[in-house]
Amino acid sequence: xxxxxxxxxxxxxxxxxxxxxxxxxxxxxxxxxxxxxxxxxxxxxxxxxxxxxxxxxxxxxxxxxxxxxxxxxxxxxxxxxxxxxxxxxxxxxxxxxxxxxxxxxxxxxxxxxxxxxxxxxxxxxxxxxxxxxxxxxxxxxxxxxxxxxxxxxxxxxxxxxxxxxxxxxxxxxxxxxxxxxxxxxxxxxxxxxxxxxxxxxxxxxxxxxxxxxxxxxxxxxxxxxxxxxxxxxxxxxxxxxxxxxxxxxxxxxxxxxxxxxxxxxxxxxxxxxxxxxxxxxxxxxxxxxxxxxxxxxxxxxxxxxxxxxxxxxxxxxxxxxxxxxxxxxxxxxxxxxxxxxxxxxxxxxxxxxxxxxxxxxxxxxxxxxxxxxxxxxxxxxxxxxxxxxxxxxxxxxxxxxxxxxxxxxxxxxxxxxxxxxxxxxxxxxxxxxxxxxxxxxxxxxxxxxxxxxxxxxxxxxxxxxxxxxxxxxxxxxxxxxxxxxxxxxxxxxxxxxxxxxxxxxxxxxxxxxxxxxxxxxxxxxxxxxxxxxxxxxxxxxxxxxxxxxxxxxxxxxxxxxxxxx
Amino acid sequence: xxxxxxxxxxxxxxxxxxxxxxxxxxxxxxxxxxxxxxxxxxxxxxxxxxxxxxxxxxxxxxxxxxxxxxxxxxxxxxxxxxxxxxxxxxxxxxxxxxxxxxxxxxxxxxxxxxxxxxxxxxxxxxxxxxxxxxxxxxxxxxxxxxxxxxxxxxxxxxxxxxxxxxxxxxxxxxxxxxxxxxxxxxxxxxxxxxxxxxxxxxxxxxxxxxxxxxxxxxxxxxxxxxxxx
Numbered sequence: 001x002x003x004x005x006x007x008x009x010x011x012x013x014x015x016x017x018x019x020x021x022x023x024x025x026x027x028x029x030x031x032x033x034x035x036x037x038x039x040x041x042x043x044x045x046x047x048x049x050x051x052x053x054x055x056x057x058x059x060x061x062x063x064x065x066x067x068x069x070x071x072x073x074x075x076x077x078x079x080x081x082x083x084x085x086x087x088x089x090x091x092x093x094x095x096x097x098x099x100x101x102x103x104x105x106x107x108x109x110x111x112x113x114x115x116x117x118x119x120x121x122x123x124x125x126x127x128x129x130x131x132x133x134x135x136x137x138x139x140x141x142x143x144x145x146x147x148x149x150x151x152x153x154x155x156x157x158x159x160x161x162x163x164x165x166x167x168x169x170x171x172x173x174x175x176x177x178x179x180x181x182x183x184x185x186x187x188x189x190x191x192x193x194x195x196x197x198x199x200x201x202x203x204x205x206x207x208x209x210x211x212x213x214x215x216x217x218x219x220x221x222x223x224x225x226x227x228x229x230x231x232x233x234x235x236x237x238x239x240x241x242x243x244x245x246x247x248x249x250x251x252x253x254x255x256x257x258x259x260x261x262x263x264x265x266x267x268x269x270x271x272x273x274x275x276x277x278x279x280x281x282x283x284x285x286x287x288x289x290x291x292x293x294x295x296x297x298x299x300x301x302x303x304x305x306x307x308x309x310x311x312x313x314x315x316x317x318x319x320x321x322x323x324x325x326x327x328x329x330x331x332x333x334x335x336x337x338x339x340x341x342x343x344x345x346x347x348x349x350x351x352x353x354x355x356x357x358x359x360x361x362x363x364x365x366x367x368x369x370x371x372x373x374x375x376x377x378x379x380x381x382x383x384x385x386x387x388x389x390x391x392x393x394x395x396x397x398x399x400x401x402x403x404x405x406x407x408x409x410x411x412x413x414x415x416x417x418x419x420x421x422x423x424x425x426x427x428x429x430x431x432x433x434x435x436x437x438x439x440x441x442x443x444x445x446x447x448x449x450x451x452x453x454x455x456x457x458x459x460x461x462x463x464x465x466x467x468x469x470x471x472x473x474x475x476x477x478x479x480x481x482x483x484x485x486x487x488x489x490x491x492x493x494x495x496x497x498x499x500x501x502x503x504x505x506x507x508x509x510x511x512x513x514x515x516x517x518x519x520x521x522x523x524x525x526x527x528x529x530x531x532x533x534x535x536x537x538x539x540x541x542x543x544x545x546x547x548x549x550x551x552x553x554x555x556x557x558x559x560x561x562x563x564x565x
Numbered sequence: 566x567x568x569x570x571x572x573x574x575x576x577x578x579x580x581x582x583x584x585x586x587x588x589x590x591x592x593x594x595x596x597x598x599x600x601x602x603x604x605x606x607x608x609x610x611x612x613x614x615x616x617x618x619x620x621x622x623x624x625x626x627x628x629x630x631x632x633x634x635x636x637x638x639x640x641x642x643x644x645x646x647x648x649x650x651x652x653x654x655x656x657x658x659x660x661x662x663x664x665x666x667x668x669x670x671x672x673x674x675x676x677x678x679x680x681x682x683x684x685x686x687x688x689x690x691x692x693x694x695x696x697x698x699x700x701x702x703x704x705x706x707x708x709x710x711x712x713x714x715x716x717x718x719x720x721x722x723x724x725x726x727x728x729x730x731x732x733x734x735x736x737x738x739x740x741x742x743x744x745x746x747x748x749x750x751x752x753x754x755x756x757x758x759x760x761x762x763x764x765x766x767x768x769x770x771x772x773x774x775x776x777x778x779x780x781x782x783x784x785x786x787x788x789x790x791x792x793x794x
Contacts, residue, residue: 102681111693437606
């Protein structure tokens with residue numbers, strides 16, 4: 001039986017950084033990924049990664065404290081303040097580390113790491129590599145895992161956790177190549193499975209960024225925290241929703257409606273296009289809903305005034321995407337954009353070490369909720385979260401496994417393997433006739449409408465009923481395709497099951513939260529309500545649906561005040 | 566009507582790969598990848614192909630499309646006249662349908678020490694590197710390891726020992742980096758019969774690279790460095 005002292009699930013930035021941290025502590029670590037690490041969604045991050053380096057002349061007096069405050073304010077005070085304070089203190093070291101490993105950051109005139117302005121930030125502190133920052137960092141960390149000779153199981157899909165009494169003792173995973181289901185033992189498991197954006201149809205996320213990753217621990221009894229907080233990126237390309245980085249606006253791009261008005265002056269008169277994402281996205285959507293968009297679907301992101309030289313130097317990747325996908329050159333024409341589902345602030349409930357309530361089970365990156373982003377994440381803070389908390393989770397898990405026996409819990413693992421084998425074989429013999437992909441498509445259509453940028457009681461209670469109906473239909477799906485090697489149907493059916501259950505937690509959490517905060521905006525309760533809702537939502541799985549409870553928000557340094565930009 | 570002709574192979578049942586034809590009504594602007602997903606979700610869920618970002622940055626969906634290697638996600642069906650013929654990447658064993666075994670490709674990649682070996686101990690902050698020095702890396706660092714170049718290279722067909730365009734370009738990426746201190750060893754490793762001198766300058770890799778990079782040029786540069794310093 002395969003065994004690693006620490007097993008990491010996910011080969012994106014958080015997973016690779018955790019693996020490197022564990023390997024540096026001489027712990028036996030393995031990575032399981034359903035892709036190859038360089039395919040991970042982290043590589044799609046464009047604009048940059050935040051750290052108060054004060055490299056930009058306009059940021060000479062920037063400090064980690066100011067970065068910490070901006071993050072807490074951006075979170076609409078829902079972040080547990082110890083986490084953003086730690087993250088922003090660690091940020092410079094975390095960036096220098098990646099740079100020392102060879103990450104090709106763009107440079108200032110003095111040869112330091114270049115920084116650009118991003119939304120919701122008091123200073124230009126977003127370190128960037130042209131407009132391909134995620135790609136560069138992902139390649140760099142992948143290179144380091146090769147240097148450290150870390151064992152990686154490519155194209156193995158984890159489908160369940162294995163528990164020995166009240167402790168996580170490994171995972172059950174499907175080897176896509178052989179089609180074999182196997183148990184992998186571990187003293188600690190770290191999930192770094194990324195976001196769940198593909199519960200929504202209008203997502204900027206990669207196709208495989210479904211809720212399956214957070215559903216696996218959810219099914220095993222680990223609570224999900226603050227799932228109702230979903231971020232809609234203001235600028236995704238119409239109609240494919242491919243991301244158009246915030247860097248477009250950081251470099252000076254503007255937003256205009258059908259009447260040629262630069263409408264952000266109504267929504268964030270001081271910060272304009274560089275307000276925080278929730279406010280800019282709602283501004284755009286309001287223009288579209290009130291009839292000032294094009295074809296009732298999009299507004300323009302105009303870069304033309306930046307000129308050819310600047311676009312070619314700073315935003316060549318954006319130009320490549322618009323040319324490839326809609327045949328448009330942003331040097332000549334404005335880009336049609338609309339908000340797209342982008343990021344899950346919520347996720348697996350963890351503390352600042354990445355430890356979940358389940359012993360031996362950790363999470364880091366977008367699938368986790370520490371909570372560092374609270375109700376709204378600032379652009380450039382997600383890449384930072386992956387490297388800071390990936391490292392911390394890897395180091396904490398290394399500490400946790402130190403005195404553990406280096407043997408797999410064979411009996412518990414075999415039991416879990418048998419259980420999952422039975423579940424999978426049941427999927428092959430169903431006598432239903434529902435198409436699972438139709439159900440998934442319906443879910444993806446309803447989520448942006450019912451739990452989108454604008455929410456209310458009616459929308460979300462309808463949404464909850466609709467999800468329950470879809471779950472009922474899902475019980476009657478047709479048999480999954482047989483076939484051993486690269487049976488993607490088998491995996492997708494599980495991914496869709498995850499989507500349905502986690503979407504239900506998003507909807508239930510949003511319905512119960514009768515206030516507006518960050519990414520969660522309710523027309524029927526349009527103010528923040530600290531008296532009743534300055535608290536985290538915890539959703540615990542039951543077969544009948546999520547059971548909600550609440551936990552305290554840690555307020556230390558900054559008392560909540562109204563957010564103005 | 567859109568027609569997809571796909572080379573299929575099922576290791577459980579087939580002795581040889583064979584073509585299968587699918588037809589459907591696809592909307593205007595549909596990409597080849599979206600066509601594949603349509604078939605998978607509505608017509609035949611046994612079809613195997615890799616996909617991930619659908620935005621031409623992850624490198625999952627490289628395949629042979631109407632005679633050229635490209636990413637399925639950045640290829641419009643309309644531009645192919647509505648008739649699409651798909652085969653898996655060449656020179657790598659087929660596992661199932663359009664999914665090939667990428668291990669040989671990544672094994673070559675790992676051989677070139679694809680990580681920075683610093684010249685000196687790192688400073689307290691970042692290494693200083695001018696924008697001009699950094700720009701030297703631009704032509705090489707956008708590689709997404711999709712293996713389109715590997716599939717297109719006829720040398721790979723006859724010599725599996727050949728490191729291949731992507732791995733060689735990676736070696737140059739570190740040789741050209743002012744922070745790296747291992748240029749001599751790197752060059753010695755690639756300036757061999759299974760390295761740059763195995764390249765016959767056929768330009769296929771340059772022609773197919775979906776990121777419009779130029780591995781042929783990278784290899785030529787390595788040859789020059791090896792011969793003339």
